[in-house]
Amino acid sequence: MKTQTLISVKKFGGTSVGSIEKIRNLADRIKRESNPDKAQVLVVSAMSGETNKLVALGENIFSGFRGPAYDMLLASGEQVSAALVSMALEKVGLKSKPYLAYQLGIVTDSMYSRARITRIDTKKILADIREGIIPVVAGFQGVDALDNITTLGRGGSDTTGVALAAAIGAGECEIYTDVPAVFTADPRLVPRAREISKISFEEMIEMASLGSKVLHIRSVELGAKYHVRIHVRSSFEDREGTWIIPEGEIMENPLVSSLTHEALTAVIKLFPLPKGTESLASLFEDLSEKGVVVDIITQSEAPQGQQLAFSVPHEDLKLALEVIDQRFSKEIQVEVMKEISKVSIVGVGMRNHPGVAAKFFRTLANKNIPVHLVTTSEIKVSAIIDKKDLAEAANSLHTAFDLDS
């Protein structure tokens, strides 16, 4: 006797719905995978390029404006996809309903442009499933307590997918994208990069925070928290991709499971700062208030004062320098390094292996690659290096940590 309908939540990214042709292929795939014992629930992103177009319109009207109007603007892209995909399913003879966040009750806080989902009402979706209707949910968007549309940040449709899977107890969420899997490194930078078949939530969170663009970091956090296994796979092939699962389910954890990089970042060095933590605290408060994302920070004391260095994304550099200019007198030296990259290795296996950092530095030293800033955590090592050294650093680290084979 069947006790429960299994549900498959499938999230399709922008390239998977990027044209009429691709939407038709998606509908064919869903029809092919129709199975009376496994209901399908779809989450869709905006057609590729659409969100960028909407951002450009918004920036042209009022650069930097954030609030309900901006999120209403951006959310229209997913609305179009949800409607079109639902129509495409009907066209191939499947029953379907499109949903926006407000219709379903995907409730978020009111942090516009980076809202967090607080609650999902599953009533309508579960009713649809009972009636054999395939719900198509607009990703990336939510609705707040004021009935305003919110958005979850770029890549937020992943988070809609995983949150929905968690809410309806689906157990797993498939993320269909334009790459076949998560790789040990970006193959454009490291030609010997390989597909990863399984990786832990913790490693994937670290990778996302270090610049990997494969998944929205919040989706992986939700997957870890609510035990939703995430399957990253190609929209255009049928084979399996990468499973992101609890660490305990992976039999053998390699020392290092992947290498991540950010090609372009910037470093700001300040010297001398007044001693004590007050000046640091208020500087970082100011930066945070202006929305500058500060990544790696190093600080050291010297007789004349503190020396501070920190990295910021290239696009935040101008804003960061304005903040510094307003806060400090002209006596402080400001040095800016622009042609800078970050390379990181991640692996839960390094927890019990103290030699990883040493091997990391030895590998770079052997290639005469200078390291400007370093940061480590229990499961990662990151270094800021010159952009011209990035490819050599990434490839030699990939080899040194046995990621090639």
Add this chain to the structure above:
Amino acid sequence: MKTQTLISVKKFGGTSVGSIEKIRNLADRIKRESNPDKAQVLVVSAMSGETNKLVALGENIFSGFRGPAYDMLLASGEQVSAALVSMALEKVGLKSKPYLAYQLGIVTDSMYSRARITRIDTKKILADIREGIIPVVAGFQGVDALDNITTLGRGGSDTTGVALAAAIGAGECEIYTDVPAVFTADPRLVPRAREISKISFEEMIEMASLGSKVLHIRSVELGAKYHVRIHVRSSFEDREGTWIIPEGEIMENPLVSSLTHEALTAVIKLFPLPKGTESLASLFEDLSEKGVVVDIITQSEAPQGQQLAFSVPHEDLKLALEVIDQRFSKEIQVEVMKEISKVSIVGVGMRNHPGVAAKFFRTLANKNIPVHLVTTSEIKVSAIIDKKDLAEAANSLHTAFDLDS
């Protein structure tokens, strides 16, 4: 002592929000017209061309599909405009909030793609007005009892504007468009066409139903019903345009106030049909079921059977012929006239002047213009003529009925 805030409802069409530049101009205009004694409420259409683009996407996915998904698709255009206009107002220092139909409570029936507004909740708008916030409402859309997005039909933003004005008791609605006024005829066809300063609701309804594209017919019906005076005027100039008002407010009604035309229509003639009304009734039922809009119908008896002629829009011709083919045997002769136009004159003044039809036919006869079908009402005369005669017919009627001066 001030007892009531006056409210001005302003609806901006697609060309008024057709580019970043035009949206900026719109915001400047609203700022210029800011007045503590007269609150402004805006209704906006989709950026010009956007709705056509969305229609094309939908047609490509599933031609002819109608339902919640299709309306969700089309409604995204107005969502983008409302968000951008609200941001543009903020940019020039005005306080503003954008609204979609579901947020405001613009409730309609569930006739997707041609829904009718049944109720508007004015609470939020009136609260905004009290706080000096300018609401920017997405036109064309509604929400039904199932929480689905509906749309009101092409041009439906006019109806949103007038319905909103009625609901908040604004008394008038300004329709900003790409023409400076309603004209006595289309100036592209009749070079001597003049602007009309005042016209009655009844005449405007007749004009809209006869093919004038200036206003959504339902908006004029609502204006008449709820005593909302409609002011059609240019988005790009400050001067007044045409007021559509109750007949009683117009001191002198001309015999004929305007000439309307449809350049391209089609006529289908059937002979002989079985006698009696049964075959006519079931034919028109079939046509209506398929969505064919039948305009003028003439029918006459002859010994061998009835002769029927009726006009349909060019785009419905194929469908109409299919319906006829299914319903009747091959023995019935079907004649199709394709290069056909309709020309009409409208005027409440003709109610008490029986000579209008005679003058209409005399004018065409003097020019040797054959008339294929005719229909009249209390305030209009319409004739179906050959397309090649349209310009001559329109210009000579315009002169004959004193519309030139």
